[in-house]
Amino acid sequence: MRGYFICFMVALLFVLISCTQTEQSSSPIFNNQGKAMVNIVQVNCSTIADSGARDVCLTDVLTIKKDVSICDQFADFDLKIKCYAEVAGATKNPNICVKLTVDAWRDSCYYSAAVSKKDPVICAGIIYAETRSDCYRRMDLSKFNEREVCTQLWTPEQKSECSEMFRLNG
Numbered sequence: 001m002r003g004y005f006i007c008f009m010v011a012l013l014f015v016l017i018s019c020t021q022t023e024q025s026s027s028p029i030f031n032n033q034g035k036a037m038v039n040i041v042q043v044n045c046s047t048i049a050d051s052g053a054r055d056v057c058l059t060d061v062l063t064i065k066k067d068v069s070i071c072d073q074f075a076d077f078d079l080k081i082k083c084y085a086e087v088a089g090a091t092k093n094p095n096i097c098v099k100l101t102v103d104a105w106r107d108s109c110y111y112s113a114a115v116s117k118k119d120p121v122i123c124a125g126i127i128y129a130e131t132r133s134d135c136y137r138r139m140d141l142s143k144f145n146e147r148e149v150c151t152q153l154w155t156p157e158q159k160s161e162c163s164e165m166f167r168l169n170g
Helices: 002-020 051-064 078-089 094-099 103-117 128-137 146-150 156-170
Strands: 019-025 036-038 041-043
Touching: 036 128, 051 078, 078 094, 078 103, 094 103, 128 156, 146 156
Parallel strands: none
Antiparallel strands: 019 041
């Protein structure tokens, strides 16, 4: 009886996947537990009516395809914010963070991009001092020229803080 159930579930999985198939791909798509879902398709999550199930699908796709356009499709706001930070970090692109309107969310996004890119200039865009200082501490400032980094910043306060971070951590 158990064997029939497993066969039924595998068949159901292939039917569901074929209904949401948009294009062929040779690389597997993995779910958020790291298990291969299938080795054939890119899933079109927008066809899933239930917002929770759609968000699970988008999370699975995001593990393979680090694309900011996925973030806008999340129904759950927290997942959307997390998505922006994850994509900014994965792509080392802080410009993604501009879409976030709340300082704490934007800071988290800038932090991810700065640490991934190993770019202390991005740290300067972080509003909250504690997060910004932590961002600088995550950099190996000894590998950077203080003058080159700090002169790229906009305000005298940022430049002064940057120089101080080099003195403390460089």
